[in-house]
Amino acid sequence: MPQVLFPGRIFVIYTEGEAEKAVAYLKDQRIVGVDTETRPSFKRGTVHKVALLQIATQDTCFLFRLNRIGMPDALRDFLTGDTLKVGLSLKDDFNSLRKREDMHPDRGNWVELQDYVARFGIADKSLQKIYANLFGRRISKSQRLSNWEAETLTEGQALYAATDAWACVEIYDCLSHLESTGDYVITEQPQEVKPSEQS
Secondary structure: OOEOOOOOEEEEEOOHHHHHHHHHHHOOOOEEEEEEEEOOOOOOOOOOOEEEEEEEOOOEEEEEEHHHHOOOHHHHHHHOOOOEEEEOOHHHHHHHHHHHOOOOHHHOOEEEHHHHHHOOOOOOOOHHHHHHHHHOOEOOOOOOOOOOOOOOOOHHHHHHHHHHHHHHHHHHHHHHHHHHHOOOOOOOOOOOOOHHHOO
């Protein structure tokens, strides 16, 4: 299955001023995809705070370095505002953001993709599998365990982070189009029988 990468512009946000400009742009968008990244811990008892918040449209992605700028007021207001925001495993993202900043992002206008895809008979819960089912392309997870608190993000990290947020928009747009046209059929796949269950 061919790999897919975010095809648009990526801006890494290092300052509060840059964050305000990014939010001003995002407020004018119809829909955005949202995801977070946290530095992995390989030591028992050590937990890191969320380091990166990525917010993407169909052609532009902003990577907010939360470990450098914290949570600017403009960004907090955007997360709790009216712009339609789509994500996957949002409960985990919300919990991560709350641990960094005392805020309630879940009070905004959000769509949880794991709930949304279930309307179409899609049982898969991971972004990789949902995207592969709809588009026949593969999202790489090779950067997932990299250091998201590094001084500078690598090109691979930036593309990985942007792809995850952008894929949420692509999935939502595809399914909302099918929902509006009714141009889909839900079929139940037969359960695979394990050898031990055969008579």
